[in-house]
Amino acid sequence: MRVRADAEITGGWRAHLSLSFAQQGGRTVLARREHSGPLTVQRPFHPEGPAGACHVYLLHPPGGVVGGDVLDVAIHAGLDSRVLITTPAANRLYRSAGPCAQLTQTLRVDMGAQLEWLPQPTIAFAGVHARVATRVDLAPGGRFIGWEILCLGRPDSGERYAGRLGMALELWQDGAPLWLERARYDGTALLDASFGLRGHCVSGTLLAAPVAAEEILGAVRAAMEAHPGVLAGASTVDGVLALRVLGFQAETVQRALADAWAVLRPALFGRPALAPRIWAT
Numbered sequence: 001m002r003v004r005a006d007a008e009i010t011g012g013w014r015a016h017l018s019l020s021f022a023q024q025g026g027r028t029v030l031a032r033r034e035h036s037g038p039l040t041v042q043r044p045f046h047p048e049g050p051a052g053a054c055h056v057y058l059l060h061p062p063g064g065v066v067g068g069d070v071l072d073v074a075i076h077a078g079l080d081s082r083v084l085i086t087t088p089a090a091n092r093l094y095r096s097a098g099p100c101a102q103l104t105q106t107l108r109v110d111m112g113a114q115l116e117w118l119p120q121p122t123i124a125f126a127g128v129h130a131r132v133a134t135r136v137d138l139a140p141g142g143r144f145i146g147w148e149i150l151c152l153g154r155p156d157s158g159e160r161y162a163g164r165l166g167m168a169l170e171l172w173q174d175g176a177p178l179w180l181e182r183a184r185y186d187g188t189a190l191l192d193a194s195f196g197l198r199g200h201c202v203s204g205t206l207l208a209a210p211v212a213a214e215e216i217l218g219a220v221r222a223a224m225e226a227h228p229g230v231l232a233g234a235s236t237v238d239g240v241l242a243l244r245v246l247g248f249q250a251e252t253v254q255r256a257l258a259d260a261w262a263v264l265r266p267a268l269f270g271r272p273a274l275a276p277r278i279w280a281t
Contacts, residue, residue, distance in 0.1 A: 075108065
């Protein structure tokens with residue numbers, strides 16, 4: 001899914017990163033890497049052993065996105081590959097003088113492949129003007145666990161959010177939509193509304209597919225009971241488990257989602273959860 005770069009976008013970075021993973025000799029390798037502009041990755045590594053996931057950290061050297069930036073990330077988990085993608089730090093959507101920033105993330109999971117998309121939180125500064133779109137395409141037999149965490153404003157600095165931000169999250173399987181979501185955070189109306197964020201400035205969404213067993217849903221809900229500092233709700237529809245978490249601190253929401261991931265990973269992938277080392281730094 002590529003977001004159109006229209007006349008509203010001027011100046012800024014143009015950056016593209018495309019990664020393809022393949023199963024070779026009993027382990028997953030980064031088979032192809034293409035990039036332009038300030039998007040790259042650290043060297044892949046295998047902390048779980050050769051048969052485990054290939055861990056990769058996405059890097060954006062400028063440290064944040066400003067008005068006019070256009071960033072495009074494409075991840076392809078090839079046949080039977082095992083891939084975990086995260087980031088070394090939070091992504092920042094900075095104030096814009098007018099132009100819109102666009103970030104497009106397209107994730108493709110082939111038959112028998114397992115992809116974990118676990119970026120650290122995105123922080124939207126006051127005055128932001130941006131659109132962020134994420135699309136996941138699952139082939140039959142592909143498996144996915146991923147999350148997105150959004151912090152509106154900077155509560156630790158006393159900065160209340162105000163801006164224009166569009167978010168899109170899609171999950172497709174074999175060409176059919178399983179999850180289509182759109183959100184617009186223009187001003188503070190959605191933050192305060194009872195049908196919105198209920199005064200919380202941090203939201204997290206985790207999607208996992210395919211999920212069939214009801215006991216998995218019960219285990220995720222039980223894990224959320226250990227986090228009284230957040231509001232959480234989980235459900236399943238069309239084989240997709242969706243977990244929503246609201247909180248006041250990005251770290252609190254991320255810890256809750258990480259505990260849900262620790263429940264889901266063994267159930268869906270048959271491997272215990274091993275947190276990326278970068279999360280501890």
